[in-house]
Amino acid sequence: xxxxxxxxxxxxxxxxxxxxxxxxxxxxxxxxTGRRPGGRDFLASLPWIGPALILIFGVVLFPAVxxxxxxxxxxxxxxxxxxxxxxxNYVEVFSFxxxxxxxxxxxxxxxxxxxxxxxxxxxxxxxxxxxxxxxxIVRLAVIIPWAASVVMTTMVVYYGLEPxxxxxxxxLVDIGLVDTPEGYGWTRNPATAFAWSIVxxxxxxxxxxxxxxxxxLATIPGDVLExxxxxxxxxxxxxxxxxxxxxxxxxxxxxxxxxxxxxxSLPILKVMTGSIPGYDADTIMxxxxxxxxxxxxxxxxxxxxxxxxxxxxxxxxVYVKVVKPTKEV
Numbered sequence: 001x002x003x004x005x006x007x008x009x010x011x012x013x014x015x016x017x018x019x020x021x022x023x024x025x026x027x028x029x030x031x032x033t034g035r036r037p038g039g040r041d042f043l044a045s046l047p048w049i050g051p052a053l054i055l056i057f058g059v060v061l062f063p064a065v066x067x068x069x070x071x072x073x074x075x076x077x078x079x080x081x082x083x084x085x086x087x088x089n090y091v092e093v094f095s096f097x098x099x100x101x102x103x104x105x106x107x108x109x110x111x112x113x114x115x116x117x118x119x120x121x122x123x124x125x126x127x128x129x130x131x132x133x134x135x136x137i138v139r140l141a142v143i144i145p146w147a148a149s150v151v152m153t154t155m156v157v158y159y160g161l162e163p164x165x166x167x168x169x170x171x172l173v174d175i176g177l178v179d180t181p182e183g184y185g186w187t188r189n190p191a192t193a194f195a196w197s198i199v200x201x202x203x204x205x206x207x208x209x210x211x212x213x214x215x216x217l218a219t220i221p222g223d224v225l226e227x228x229x230x231x232x233x234x235x236x237x238x239x240x241x242x243x244x245x246x247x248x249x250x251x252x253x254x255x256x257x258x259x260x261x262x263x264x265s266l267p268i269l270k271v272m273t274g275s276i277p278g279y280d281a282d283t284i285m286x287x288x289x290x291x292x293x294x295x296x297x298x299x300x301x302x303x304x305x306x307x308x309x310x311x312x313x314x315x316x317x318v319y320v321k322v323v324k325p326t327k328e329v
Contacts, residue, residue, distance in 0.1 A: 071299060072086060075298045102287055113262045114258045121213055145207055157199075158271055161196065
């Protein structure tokens with residue numbers, strides 16, 4: 001018996017996309033329900049994304065709204081709200097004589113700490129990615145600055161720099177960088193205290209950045225490195241032309257998170273520079289703290305917090321626009 005294949009073949013050339021499968025056409029409606037997709041899918045996903053949305057609202061959006069509301073009020077030392085003052089608190093913030101120097105110092109603080117952290121972490125990750133005896137112990141040791149309290153780490157450095165009994169200061173004297181232990185107070189000078197704050201910030205930021213880069217190194221295929229070697233590329237050329245481009249995603253995440261964390265960092269600068277009078281070692285975060293603690297101006301501190309929040313948003317937006325961290329290599 002002969003079967004006419006032509007008669008049993010289904011002509012799909014004129015079938016609209018999505019009609020045979022029942023799937024929605026791009027930008028169109030679902031052929032089975034006649035409605036646009038999205039609403040039902042969103043409702044179905046609510047049990048899964050609901051807790052995250054609640055957390056975002058409770059931790060980010062609600063405090064931001066309250067902070068902006070407080071920034072437009074006249075709040076006394078005891079916390080009594082005396083009514084709206086419009087944007088007078090913002091005028092006071094920008095008319096503060098040290099605001100722009102503090103703003104510039106904040107940018108220097110973020111750029112130097114993040115850049116130094118990334119450069120050092122790239123070297124550490126490359127070393128820890130090699131096989132050597134005791135590598136697991138060394139990797140665990142790298143986590144210690146991350147696991148330890150930031151305040152505790154900063155206090156160790158702070159007292160280590162004391163002129164009379166500080167072990168760090170004594171070491172600097174022994175190697176000839178300082179003439180006498182009593183001759184220099186590192187934490188009593190705004191410039192040196194700020195510089196040592198940068199050192200501590202880099203130290204406590206290394207573990208996260210190093211492990212993020214290590215995770216990126218683990219995803220690089222071995223055959224890619226072998227191909228570069230077969231093509232005659234040396235270690236430096238391989239690292240610059242092959243490894244670094246493959247680390248784009250890991251580096252982008254590490255830099256972005258470090259920018260946010262370093263900008264909002266308070267404990268390190270509070271411990272290292274908190275006893276120095278004036279505003280010559282302050283960033284925006286420590287200035288907010290001083291408005292609350294010393295001047296008892298919660299409303300002005302709220303306005304400064306809103307300004308800091310907007311600065312972070314702008315920095316992150318520019319970074320994402322320029323770097324494009326989700327772009328494929």
